Amino acid sequence: MAAERMVVIGGDAAGMSAASQARRMRGPEELEIVAFERGHFSSYSACGIPYWVGGDVSGPGDLIARTPEEHRARAIDLRMRTEAVEIDVAGQRVRVRDLSDGTEGWTGFDKLVIATGARPVRPALPGIDAPGVHGVQTLDDGQALLDTLGCTEGRRAVVVGAGYIGVEMAEALLKRGYQVTVVYRGDQPMATLDPDMGRLVHEAMDGLGITAVGGTAVTGVRTGADGRVRAVVTDAGEYPADVVVLGIGVEPETTLARAAGLPLGPHGGLLTDLAMRVRGHENIWAGGDCVEVLDLISGSTRHIALGTHANKHGQIIGANAGGGYATFPGVVGTAVSKVCDLEIARTGLREKDARRAGLQFVTATIESTNSAGYYPDAAVMTVKMLAERRTGRLLGTQIVGREGAAKRVDIAAVALTAGMTVEAMTTLDLGYAPPFSPVWDPVLVAARKATTVVRKAGV
Known part of the structure; x- marks a missing residue:
């Protein structure tokens, strides 16, 4: 046969x-x-x-x-x-x-x-296909961008969009010695987070020397006599650019x-x-x-x-x-990223996702540290949790902080997949030693606060 x-x-x-x-x-x-x-x-x-x-x-x-x-x-x-x-x-x-x-x-x-x-999303705007404007989806795209960086005399870069691709490319260009401006439509960078958590990313980008310009719509790309990009044009003015990276998403x-x-x-x-x-x-x-x-x-x-x-x-x-059997049940929407030493993580639903799904919810936000407070170089970590109003079921978690912040979101990802309540999460047996965590891990502190908010909301 x-x-x-x-x-x-x-x-x-x-x-x-x-x-x-x-x-x-x-x-x-x-x-x-x-x-x-x-x-x-x-x-x-x-x-x-x-x-x-x-x-x-x-x-x-x-x-x-x-x-x-x-x-x-x-x-x-x-x-x-x-x-x-x-x-x-x-x-x-x-x-x-x-x-x-x-x-x-x-x-x-x-x-x-x-x-x-x-x-890559590439809006139909004047000059968007000019030399020096790059998307970054494939290795061929990456090589094309590096070729441009290698032959460009100016050191001004504009990144359009502040999602995962945008903030990661902003860091990459900063390391290459470029003056980086990130232009985006939303009020805060990282629209995959709620705005209050995105604000922390904005503050960190400012501290790194990245100019973050929110609430701004790009209307075109201005080119020079040689046809190459010279500036990104927005509804709030122009931003000079020797190279442009599109980080609008895919x-x-x-x-x-x-x-x-x-x-x-x-x-x-x-x-x-x-x-x-x-x-x-x-x-x-x-x-x-x-x-x-x-x-x-x-x-x-x-x-x-x-x-x-x-x-x-x-x-x-x-x-x-191949003749066997396997299934893919679905996802909870876990993702991590970073911009320089700031780690960014989310899983589950944002506030607007929960509203769109018709869910009633409460939120709890805490600040803790990535290691015991007395341990050298302990750094602040912010954790936000969403829980269903009546049941206390975990709906989503967002974490922004320094070393050790991003991968903590995996705790919440497992809890989401298992359908756990925030109260059940408070008794999770997580690893502890002063270099790695306070006695109460930040995720558990957030779960405790969320449990209290759920109980008060039920009164």
């Missing part, structure tokens, strides 16, 4: 994790695996790009988990610089274009995996899926079942940044572009496409 063919569109985390897992389950005599990647790199960490740009990582090779040659050695036919341009669902085939010579052809499939990732890259008539959610991502199978299509799976995932707290779908999810999706897709 002829081998089945699995076609994978996308050679990064989700796509190649799916291919690798399927290969572990079925040999090449049973399952032929063909993967298409339009870029120059496979299986890489896009999350590491800001640290490469900032000089913490020496080169792109350090960010690559597995090269095309390594994939091919495992009987996965990975074709680089080859772009999928059409999916024929009824005919079970994919049309691809060789980017080196422009030739096109069709490849049939028995099983299809869509892992097309996400694309959106699912589902152009192919939309054209093929596959189901998309409210955020533009593909909709899948628990097995990561595209809804209504028995032989098509999707994973990574091009899909929407279930939020376990609110019950709605969200688009979250993270390599952690992408790799898990790939493992599940590969298991199912």
